[in-house]
Amino acid sequence: MARSPSSSSPSLRSGSVATAKVTIREVAALAxxxxxxxxxxxxxxxxxxxxxxxxxRDAMARTxxxxxxxxxxxRSAQSRLVVAIVPTLRTHMFDTILxxxxxxxxxxxxxxxxGIGDYSTQREDELLRALVGRRxxxxxxxxxxxxxxxxxxxAASGIPVVEIGDLVKxxxxxxxxxxxxxxxxxxxxxxxxxxxxxxxxxxxNDPRALRRNKAFAREAARLGxxxxxxVESPPPTHHGLGRTLLGQLISEGRRxxxxxxxxDMLAAGVLAxxxxxxxxxxxxxxxxxxxxxxxxxxxAPALTTVGADDLRIGNTAAQMLIDRMAGRPxxxxxxxxxxxxxxxxxx
Amino acid sequence: MARSPSSSSPSLRSGSVATAKVTIREVAALAxxxxxxxxxxxxxxxxxxxxxxxxxRDAMARTxxxxxxxxxxxRSAQSRLVVAIVPTLRTHMFDTILxxxxxxxxxxxxxxxxGIGDYSTQREDELLRALVGRRxxxxxxxxxxxxxxxxxxxAASGIPVVEIGDLVKxxxxxxxxxxxxxxxxxxxxxxxxxxxxxxxxxxxNDPRALRRNKAFAREAARLGxxxxxxVESPPPTHHGLGRTLLGQLISEGRRxxxxxxxxDMLAAGVLAxxxxxxxxxxxxxxxxxxxxxxxxxxxAPALTTVGADDLRIGNTAAQMLIDRMAGRPxxxxxxxxxxxxxxxxxx
DNA sequence: TTGTATGCGTTATCAC
DNA sequence: GTGATAACGCATACAA
Numbered sequence: 001m002a003r004s005p006s007s008s009s010p011s012l013r014s015g016s017v018a019t020a021k022v023t024i025r026e027v028a029a030l031a032x033x034x035x036x037x038x039x040x041x042x043x044x045x046x047x048x049x050x051x052x053x054x055x056x057r058d059a060m061a062r063t064x065x066x067x068x069x070x071x072x073x074x075r076s077a078q079s080r081l082v083v084a085i086v087p088t089l090r091t092h093m094f095d096t097i098l099x100x101x102x103x104x105x106x107x108x109x110x111x112x113x114x115g116i117g118d119y120s121t122q123r124e125d126e127l128l129r130a131l132v133g134r135r136x137x138x139x140x141x142x143x144x145x146x147x148x149x150x151x152x153x154x155a156a157s158g159i160p161v162v163e164i165g166d167l168v169k170x171x172x173x174x175x176x177x178x179x180x181x182x183x184x185x186x187x188x189x190x191x192x193x194x195x196x197x198x199x200x201x202x203x204x205n206d207p208r209a210l211r212r213n214k215a216f217a218r219e220a221a222r223l224g225x226x227x228x229x230x231v232e233s234p235p236p237t238h239h240g241l242g243r244t245l246l247g248q249l250i251s252e253g254r255r256x257x258x259x260x261x262x263x264d265m266l267a268a269g270v271l272a273x274x275x276x277x278x279x280x281x282x283x284x285x286x287x288x289x290x291x292x293x294x295x296x297x298x299x300a301p302a303l304t305t306v307g308a309d310d311l312r313i314g315n316t317a318a319q320m321l322i323d324r325m326a327g328r329p330x331x332x333x334x335x336x337x338x339x340x341x342x343x344x345x346x347x
Numbered sequence: 348m349a350r351s352p353s354s355s356s357p358s359l360r361s362g363s364v365a366t367a368k369v370t371i372r373e374v375a376a377l378a379x380x381x382x383x384x385x386x387x388x389x390x391x392x393x394x395x396x397x398x399x400x401x402x403x404r405d406a407m408a409r410t411x412x413x414x415x416x417x418x419x420x421x422r423s424a425q426s427r428l429v430v431a432i433v434p435t436l437r438t439h440m441f442d443t444i445l446x447x448x449x450x451x452x453x454x455x456x457x458x459x460x461x462g463i464g465d466y467s468t469q470r471e472d473e474l475l476r477a478l479v480g481r482r483x484x485x486x487x488x489x490x491x492x493x494x495x496x497x498x499x500x501x502a503a504s505g506i507p508v509v510e511i512g513d514l515v516k517x518x519x520x521x522x523x524x525x526x527x528x529x530x531x532x533x534x535x536x537x538x539x540x541x542x543x544x545x546x547x548x549x550x551x552n553d554p555r556a557l558r559r560n561k562a563f564a565r566e567a568a569r570l571g572x573x574x575x576x577x578v579e580s581p582p583p584t585h586h587g588l589g590r591t592l593l594g595q596l597i598s599e600g601r602r603x604x605x606x607x608x609x610x611d612m613l614a615a616g617v618l619a620x621x622x623x624x625x626x627x628x629x630x631x632x633x634x635x636x637x638x639x640x641x642x643x644x645x646x647a648p649a650l651t652t653v654g655a656d657d658l659r660i661g662n663t664a665a666q667m668l669i670d671r672m673a674g675r676p677x678x679x680x681x682x683x684x685x686x687x688x689x690x691x692x693x694x
Numbered sequence: 695t696t697g698t699a700t701g702c703g704t705t706a707t708c709a710c
Numbered sequence: 711g712t713g714a715t716a717a718c719g720c721a722t723a724c725a726a
Contacts, residue, residue: 021505023718023719023720024719024720025719033696033697034696034697034698035697035698035719035720035721036696036697036698036720036721037695037696037697039720039721040695040696040721043721047695047696048695048696049695049696052695052696064500064503064504066476066479066480066500066504067480067719067720068421068480068482068718068719068720069417069480069481069482070416070417070418070420070421070426070481070482070718070719070720071417071421071702071718071719071720071721072480072719072720072721073417073702073720074415074417074418074421074701074702074703074704074718074719074720074721075701075702075719075720075721075722076702076720076721076722077702079417089436089442089445090439090442090641092437092439095436095437098436099463102463111460111477111478113458113460113461114460114461116446116449129413130458131458132413133413133414133415133416133419134416134417135415135416135417153411153413156411157413158368238641238642239641239642239645239646240641240642240644240645242645243645265642268642269642269645272645272646272647273647275622275647276647294437294585294586294587295585295586295587295612295615295616297587298586298587298589298590298616298619299586299619300619300620300622300623370702370703370704371703371704372703380712380713381712381713381714382703382704382705382713382714383705383712383713383714384711384712384713386704386705387705387711387712390705394711394712395711395712396711396712399711399712414703414704415702415703415704416704417702417703417704418702418703418704418705418718419703419704419705420704420718421702421703421704421705421717421718421719421720422703422704422705422706422717422718423704423705423706423718424718
């Protein structure tokens with residue numbers, strides 16, 4: 001714990017003389033009041049006389065006091081912590097949702113503890129167990145990878161849970177999202193409607209993508225289209241993979257009119273390979289993505305993709321948790337935000 | 348807190364009868380041992396008889412016991428928590444660093460609590476204050492936005508701190524990163540060496556980028572090149588911004604041979620605009636990025652960019668913290684990992 | 695408006 | 711190898 005003197009000395013300029021551990025006790029002593037008055041000055045300033053409030057605040061500033069949230073949580077049985085589990089940050093698909101979630105929760109005094117599940121059920125399980133130990137007041141889960149035992153753990157914990165992005169059949173608690181079956185079928189109909197008949201799917205093999213793919217293939221069959229060529233790879237799907245997969249498709253001699261990709265980053269890779277091979281998009285090959293991330297609209301060519309109202313998703317999830325955590329009833333525990341096909345240049 | 352019975356009932360299948368709050372007390376009672384034996388079974392299994400260990404573990408499983416980390420932290424004065432502050436997740440520049448950091452720390456039993464500073468000094472301040480309340484055992488800070496008062500708070504807290512990605516002059520504690528002055532000058536020399544003379548910089552206006560830009564311009568002057576055209580925008584720099592800025596450059600009639608961008612996403616936007624305008628890259632316009640994110644290598648054209656050994660950065664930062672948190676001395680508290688210009692097609 | 699007593703769930707410490 | 715006790719820092723409940 002030793003620290004080189006040279007590095008810590010500048011800190012002393014600010015006038016605060018915080019040693020390593022300042023508790024409410026020191027603040028109370030310095031302000032000449034009891035512990036409880038300091039406690040109230042922090043959490044219910046209205047119930048403390050103006051004059052003492054000034055003294056206490058001064059004492060807090062001078063000591064550099066920061067309340068120990070472990071003690072607060074333990075005593076009050078509230079952690080002011082919300083755990084958000086996402087499978088990855090590498091595809092950008094959850095950026096906006098997470099930002100909205102965090103902003104709305106922060107406005108109500110909650111911090112977001114982020115967990116990355118890495119598309120691994122085992123990892124997600126361990127993560128969740130570890131994080132439940134922090135006694136979060138709420139949990140959001142994005143991506144439907146969680147195992148039966150994890151679901152049981154969550155349900156039994158009594159912690160409000162929002163499953164995000166997927167209108168699962170048998171929700172743990174609350175849900176906000178869309179039907180990935182409808183997405184898959186909708187994309188297929190869209191492509192068919194624009195005249196593409198020989199369809200392919202490049203996809204991650206996570207549960208949501210698999211459900212989209214199945215619905216996509218089923219819809220193609222229903223429409224009398226040729227069998228869909230589906231390629232499923234371990235997520236997260238990335239740019240380089242898109243290039244590789246299109247290359248393979250071509251070297252295999254497959255004739256395809258349109259490719260639906262399970263992420264925009266994957267689609268960008270496909271478009272890059274098409275560009276290098278001078279394949280005209282969308283005339284000779286149409287490409288669609290999923291997620292409507294920031295670069296989709298400004299990509300060249302602009303990427304046609306499946307978008308959702310990510311701001312609404314994040315805000316809704318946060319609001320559900322906030323209501324539940326405050327003990328208020330949540331009217332709609334299942335919110336379908338739908339999706340939209342953002343028609344642009346690539347398909 | 349009420350939950351619809353339909354959703355929670357499936358959880359009962361697993362055989363665990365966890366009610367909302369199981370404490371070490373219930374486990375001890377069920378196993379027929381004292382609290383301390385349960386505590387030891389969790390943290391020092393070697394010091395518990397094999398037979399009792401079995402009984403305790405059985406009891407833990409049956410009750411669904413998860414230790415309350417608030418209580419553990421309070422009593423043991425160790426939170427097993429490391430706070431990582433990053434300015435944004437939208438540029439992908441910190442993905443690999445964060446992943447490495449998390450993996451290495453997780454292997455030693457630490458969780459990472461992520462804070463997003465949003466390139467706002469005020470937000471970063473609030474964030475850090477709030478997070479220090481959780482009494483993290485270590486902190487990493489990426490991006491040099493932190494204010495004097497925040498630096499003082501950190502230094503005074505006695506918590507081990509690693510500043511990541513930037514070889515700052517006056518470190519709070521430990522540092523791993525590179526010199527952004529050297530990056531700026533190095534990129535300028537690289538471009539000049541390849542024959543580009545009229546240089547421009549598209550950049551965020553965060554402190555690091557500003558330091559790169561200043562060094563870049565200074566080096567250009569030293570080399571006798573024309574004045575560098577520098578455009579600085581609020582971060583995070585994004586794809587659409589790259590398109591906009593190149594458009595402006597052209598409509599202003601500026602003649603430029605090469606553009607250095609402060610992020611790869613920004614550079615991708617510039618390349619997209621160049622593609623649309625049929626500007627040959629790099630023959631008529633060279634483009635460089637910063638970060639060497641995943642798509643840089645597979646972009647078409649492949650993006651020349653400034654890369655660093657992100658894995659090493661993340662692992663080194665984690666190891667520094669681990670040593671410090673374990674009370675071991677850290678030999679090198681300042682680690683320069685350098686940088687590399689990844690020469691590809693675009694410049 | 696302010697203060698006192700008590701306990702949240704766990705572990706350090708010491709005793710057996 | 712196991713247990714009893716106290717204490718971590720704070721807020722609830724109640725008293726003054």
